Amino acid sequence: MSGLESQLPVLLVAVPLAGAALVAAVGHWVPRILADLTAIGVAAATAVGAVWLVVGLGSGRVVCWLGGWDPQPAGKDGSARESVGIALVADRWSAALAVVAAVVVLAGLLFTWRYFEETSATYHGLMLAFLAAMSGFVLAGDLFDAFVWFELMGAAGYALAGMRVEEPRSVHAALEFGVVNTLGCSFSLVGITLLYARTGELNLALVGERLHDRPPDALVGLTFALLLVAALVKAAVVPFHFWTADAEAAAPTPVCAVLSGAMVATGVYAVARWWWTLYDGVLSAALAEHLLLGLGTATALLGAVLCVCQRHVKRLLAYSTISHVGVALLGVGLLGPAGLTAALAYLLGHACTKGPLFLGTGVLLNQYGTVDEHALFGRARGHWLTLSVFVLGGLGLAGLPGLGLWWGKASLEHTLTTEHLAWLVAVVTVSGALTSSAVLRAAARIFFGLGADPRERAEETATEEHEEQGEVTRGVAALMLAPAWLLLALGIGLAVVPDLHRAGETAGEVFTDHHGYAAAVLRGASGAVHAEHHALWTGSSLALAAVALALSLVLAAAWLWGPPALGRTRVVGALRASVDALHGLHRADLTEQVGWLVLGSAVLAVVLGR
Amino acid sequence: MTDWILGLLVLLTAATATVVVLTRDPARQAAVLSAYGLMLALTMVALAAPDVALSQIGVGTAAVPLIVILAVARCERAVRASQADRAGRVGRPGDSAGDDQERERS
Amino acid sequence: MADVLPWLLYAGAGWIFLAGLYGLVTSRHLVHTVVCLSVTQSATYLLLLAVGWTRGGTAPIFADIGRHRRVVDPVVQAMTLTDVVVGAAMTALLLALSVQVAKRRGCVDPRLLRSLEQESEEERGRPAPGRSG
């Protein structure tokens, strides 16, 4: 790596930070158009830098010691080089997540260009700070540094989510989002403190190496449980997921796209990074695998079931995000290179599918002032532009070959079958089909007015909703949907470019190479990595995709034209009662969410802290 | 000798923290929070951490309790205004809750 | 007192952490919730400094003490400094949100706030209309 390339990881964090400070400083004095341009320019530059880093990395790692504190040269006996500085370690997968974060924030900023009338420069400053926090987190090679970027992600996220203070629901959701995430970060800080007490180090590689000096005991298990709490709260995994539906239903649309596209991905990434650098070979892999697979399954199914019975499109998409994060956690839970590649590819694809769906919903809200499926029944006929985003997004969620999620879903199903966990393949397929059917049902109702017209049944008055901004012409809608298509095109690129898949598998080997990571950071060595590649477009994966799509279409049809008689049968009645109970549970207020967080962390501590 | 002082300070800090948590009225809680911030700063001095004690005094004893008092003042007025608004049905815009439910809240 | 002090430090930090959690879980006022959250965070300050403390160690300010004087751990203090700043920033931000919730909902009890939202949903005859962006 040439001089500048070796400094790229720092630039990916420092440039957005400087941009945020600049926008915050001159925000008052310059016209808003300049703040827009600066923010979009900085986000675009970060995206380009991240892509350059991914391309330039090959199958190695870039270790960048900050503050000029390069560790002393490797000792004669090859002993670990130690330094007092902070290391940023970039391998291909962490750089790829930085690309996704930059692209999703860029799409949000481009969307905002025509979306908000009165935004101060603060919005742009917070979005850039959010971007810097995410790229800082995925590149951090230091435990406490990761904690600081987690908190910055939180601070910018709470302010952005609660930005529209005239909406009671958005400030309430932002407050719950804030309290739960800050508490999760406090739990992880206790974990970091205990790790520092045991090993005396903060660098991920050094801590991982010191943990091998003694047999693992309750302390090591407890630290992993506490670190997991912050990661799983950010990733919205059961039972820490209550804040997601409210925060993403009430936040402004571009913020929703960033939260569910990029931020949840950093939570799942955190679980993988901390396992492979700290606890691989220390804690029992079987225990961690069972725990993560259990959490992933519960999250995937719960998210999918609740997603289907939502009528508010953004809340529907929020529960679909929870479901897809659960599926990605299954990949990480396999604790293998192939599983990891599948999980991170799934997250990349999910960002390129869920982001456009949120932006499409934003256009609907912009034009009709509401995103309630029943209130919008048949009102958006003829809007082909927005319809295309919804259809592509909906089919993409089911894993249509060639769209964003195809790469992640196909390789995950392949890995699950080779690991003899065929029943998990069913979980993946069912949750994908459920979420996709919900989106297709919403699209069918809104754009075609199919199915029974709900407005006869419910006698609500057509309360004219407070619109986010004024009427929007077709041309403006096209401009606002351009970033959505950008993301969809990126998703298609992910699915069809074959050498991306091979590079991904090699990068998965590099990511999960515990000793290679320690060697690169501590001794500057870079070993060769061998990865076996498997074809993606195989008969079985295409068959599974066909099953998922068929199931999704059948379910969508069932929601739209399901005979009322079907509703009264005992089976559906019992099902509906259990779903209503689940729904009631999800009206947890702030104190209940904290209660669930404490109970969840206790379960993790008991399971891992044996 | 310093061990005793440190032990005593930690116990006092833990006790003050319990009092902060058990004070249900937020206005009074701000005052106890300020005392708690001071106790925490003294414990930090006993733990030989002067820098942290100085920042804890600046933040925990002065700035945050001041913000808490001001936030409480604003919240109380908002709650009073909405009760008055709901009771008297005085159609006063501003800080009454956006939702127009008329039912008398418990 | 000699060997019981470290455990007293850890126990104190643990007690404050659990006290903060108790306050969070039984809170009936949003500002009370945010203050209890800052108490929970302040427990991590004590734990951090307790981990770095060594008996007989003085503050790591070498302006007037010798190079080889026994000092407590400066890295832990740097982490605690950052934690104090982050704690204050979060408290200010969450208090601002609490004020806005109180203004918009006219209610500051977390338990009633959730029922208010349900009321508004049921009243409109359909869940969560898309008023918000």
Place this chain on the structure above:
Amino acid sequence: MRRRLPLVLGAVGAVALAVVGVRAFLGLPGAGEVPHPYAARAVAAAYAHTTPNAVVSVTLDQRGFDTLGEEFVLLAAAIGTVLLLRRLAEEAHEDRPHDYGPEDVFEAVRLVGALLLPAALLVGGYVVLHGHLSPGGGFQGGTVLASGLYLAYLAADYRTLERLGPPGVLDTAEGVGALGYAAVGFAGLIGGSAYLANDLPHGVWNSLLSAGTVPVLNVAIGLEVGAAFVLVVAKFLEQALLVPREDGDDGGDRDATAGEGEH
């Protein structure tokens, strides 16, 4: 049952956490034997860069990237609070706080305030500038500077505070402080070594101009923290002082002290 659900969840969780916590903490070594290899290296590095205050050396020199993140957490929180507490168009009818006449503050309080303000600013400046020599630093000095300006409000009235620190200028000062920190980082990068590298001359031990970039970063942080805290408190003051014009004396909470809300 639903009413007591959070307490039950929290209690069960807390008990389990406590049990596992105690078992785990038994694995921790006692006070004396906690290994501190990082601390030993940090002290050596502080001496290498002639920074007597090892804590500030770790904070700003060795782990400067952490503090960069921390400053931006503070910046994001401050501009977030200003964004969240901004006054919307429909609230314009409410009385602007600085429409108040000069408060009838006792002469003694006004005198003490007038005397203490310069003292507070002086102490704050001292703490910022001597951060690398004695306990203190950018953040601690910043809070002292900010408390100086609260004095201006308590001793006089809101208009004085707004004259001393108008929000527009404070916002810019905050952004410039954070930008200064990031710029010093870039200077290290452009200087050929690394981001946030301490390339300035390290000077003589215990002298004011020593420890390279540490004092410069302290000044940047002091500027940002001072501006951030005054801005946040001013925003909360403005919220607490807003009184709807019609009924004017709504419970007499015109001054900043908490209204005697009858609970």
